[in-house]
Amino acid sequence: MAPMLFLLSPAKTLDFDTPVRAPVLKKATEPEFTERAAELIELLRRKTPAQVAGLMSLSDKLAALNVARYGLWQAEATDYNSKPALLAFNGDVYEGLDAKTLKAADLAWAQQHLVILSGLYGALRPLDRLQPYRLEMGTALATPRGKDLYAHWGNTVTDYLNQRLAADRAPVVINLASVEYARVVLRKALAARVVDCQFEDWKGGGYKVISFFAKRARPDGALRH
Numbered sequence: 001m002a003p004m005l006f007l008l009s010p011a012k013t014l015d016f017d018t019p020v021r022a023p024v025l026k027k028a029t030e031p032e033f034t035e036r037a038a039e040l041i042e043l044l045r046r047k048t049p050a051q052v053a054g055l056m057s058l059s060d061k062l063a064a065l066n067v068a069r070y071g072l073w074q075a076e077a078t079d080y081n082s083k084p085a086l087l088a089f090n091g092d093v094y095e096g097l098d099a100k101t102l103k104a105a106d107l108a109w110a111q112q113h114l115v116i117l118s119g120l121y122g123a124l125r126p127l128d129r130l131q132p133y134r135l136e137m138g139t140a141l142a143t144p145r146g147k148d149l150y151a152h153w154g155n156t157v158t159d160y161l162n163q164r165l166a167a168d169r170a171p172v173v174i175n176l177a178s179v180e181y182a183r184v185v186l187r188k189a190l191a192a193r194v195v196d197c198q199f200e201d202w203k204g205g206g207y208k209v210i211s212f213f214a215k216r217a218r219p220d221g222a223l224r225h
Contacts, residue, residue: 004172005164005192008116009181010124011091014132016083018100024107028084028129032160033122034075040120040135040152043143044070056139066134077129085116086126093176099126115161117181119149123157138180150184158186165192 031037044067047055053063074081082088086099086107102110107126116124119135135141135149143152165171171192175182187194 004113004174005161006114006174007177007182007185008093008114009177010085010116010118011089011094012134012136013090014088015090016088016132018087020083020087021100023104024084024087024127025079027104027107027127028079028082029111029125029127030077031121031124031128031130033156034077036122036152036156037120038075039143040141040149041070041073043141044135055141056134056136058134062134069132069134073131073133077131082129082131084127085124085130086110086114088130088132089116115164117157117177117184122153122184123160136180137184153184155186155189157184158189161185162189162191168192 044052047067049060049063049067052058052067053060056063056066058066072081086094086097099107099110110126114126116126117137118124119137119139120133121128121130124130137149140148141152142148145152145154161173165173173185173190173192173194175185175194175196182196
């Protein structure tokens with residue numbers, strides 16, 4: 001079986017109320033691209049709640065909440081201002097994983113094989129320290145690196161994935177991320193076979209596609225499903 005990395009999108013909902021087990025907290029790791037994240041935070045701190053609301057299509061209440069989060073964000077994450085990413089995100093996928101019940105061996109496996117794509121952090125491992133934020137990858141936030149977050153991250157996330165997979169003779173990436181987040185991975189530069197997934201929902205007597213990733217040809221001409 002070929003080595004694999006699984007790509008996930010983050011969740012909009014966060015859980016910073018549920019305590020983290022002490023043994024898990026001791027294994028928390030630092031995000032790879034904190035400096036890049038700090039650049040984005042500095043830009044966001046200059047914006048008013050009204051500007052944040054317009055930029056991200058948020059209600060006034062959510063905009064104010066996230067302006068406060070940007071103000072509290074620190075380059076140095078601690079046990080008090082952060083939480084392991086897999087335990088902080090609280091959307092459907094993460095509820096399905098029920099990460100808070102995972103044993104140490106399961107979390108260690110996830111740390112080696114799971115990558116969470118992030119508008120603020122670029123790419124996160126499950127145990128990377130996450131501070132509360134809201135910044136979706138599709139946000140048209142202009143930075144010194146370009147017109148949006150895709151330009152800001154450039155080939156950084158792709159290079160990171162290639163580095164993670166460099167020791168694998170037949171690397172495979174399982175893309176479970178949304179189209180919005182998967183776009184940050186530059187396929188032509190990714191040195192791995194990609195398996196894209198199509199998710200469907202049963203509705204009105206039939207299946208409705210809710211997330212779709214086109215099949216892509218490998219260099220040998222075969223299709224990536």
